[in-house]
């Protein structure tokens with residue numbers, strides 16, 4: 209170092225120090241930025257994974273998702289599905305994860321829309337055989353697309369064994385089409401009122417009530433934000449191949465809000481008087497409609513056939529849990545358990561209480577109906593133990609399909625009709 213002035217050495221040392229410090233600060237800054245952007249990505253991913261979240265009701269986002277044509281969306285993936293006979297059918301997955309079907313494929317699957325199985329206020333329903341071999345129900349909605357949006361936005365993200373699941377949709381050529389799981393045993397109303405089926409026995413009616421209650425409990429208490437169905441009635445309850453009941457038709461469903469809606473919508477006879485007077489539809493309004501449905505199961509009479517007048521008369525001569533047998537479906541005479549019938553009617557009566565505060569929640573309803581079924585199972589077991597016979601028919605809800613095996617149920621018309 210001899211010959212180099214001290215001042216130069218000090219200057220070089222300071223320069224090296226400052227340089228390495230700024231390099232360290234730079235590296236730290238880059239690392240911090242990377243970390244921040246990772247946190248941001250993971251939280252947005254988490255939000256998208258929620259079954260129902262705030263963004264589930266952001267119609268603009270989902271609308272752009274579902275209205276995008278398969279070709280224009282890079283994120284839509286066309287997947288090829290093997291057909292039974294070896295051929296292929298194409299369906300694309302939208303960003304929401306719901307398969308998008310082409311109009312042409314649905315046209316083929318429904319035999320050019322001739323296999324009609326039902327008609328609702330919003331359009332016709334057809335039975336369809338997809339090329340995959342899967343049987344589905346296809347609902348072609350009238351031009352108004354509000355119900356279409358509501359179903360795709362909500363039902364596409366709801367999954368429960370007591371709801372009729374949406375398995376796809378088609379939005380093409382001004383057509384709004386929804387594709388559902390096929391419910392081979394038709395609607396509850398067709399079993400209560402139609403003459404093409406044997407009347408449902410009492411055990412079956414209790415199971416249907418519990419299944420529907422569980423579906424509603426899921427909507428009200430198990431998803432965030434909670435959803436109200438807004439059209440609970442026997443024609444919107446469908447029975448699958450094992451006779452398990454599922455809640456259908458989410459065309460009017462929405463996230464529960466405690467503010468007035470514009471206009472009154474729903475079905476006469478099932479509407480909560482509180483909703484009619486305030487225009488605010490709450491979970492308790494669904495509970496009211498469910499109470500009407502319970503009375504329908506007991507009396508096999510619809511509100512249009514004077515059900516609620518009958519209930520009012522019945523209520524006059526009852527004492528809480530006694531005396532409801534006067535309103536019972538005459539076809540159940542001698543074939544139902546009077547204690548259970550009275551308990552179910554008392555529960556139904558609480559559901560239709562004028563005051564929303566006095567109505568039970570769907571969680572309480574599920575509990576009460578489960579207790580009825582539990583005591584039924586107990587009685588059955590005791591009875592079987594005493595009579596030493598083998599369990600052959602009804603044990604619990606799961607064995608319903610066995611119970612009805614061999615009996616004639618024709619859920620759909622045999623010959624296709626034109627809508």
Ligand SMILES: Nc1ncnc2c1ncn2[C@@H]1O[C@H](COP(=O)(O)OP(=O)(O)OP(=O)(O)O)[C@@H](O)[C@H]1O
Nearest residue numbers: 326327328329330333345388389390391395443457
């Ligand atoms: N997923 C399905 N599987 C089998 N049948 C179905 C299915 N969805 C609907 N149906 C049949 O189509 C009928 C009409 O259903 P839709 O939901 O369109 O109207 P609705 O509930 O009867 O009446 P509204 O539209 O006035 O509420 C049902 O009663 C049922 O028989």
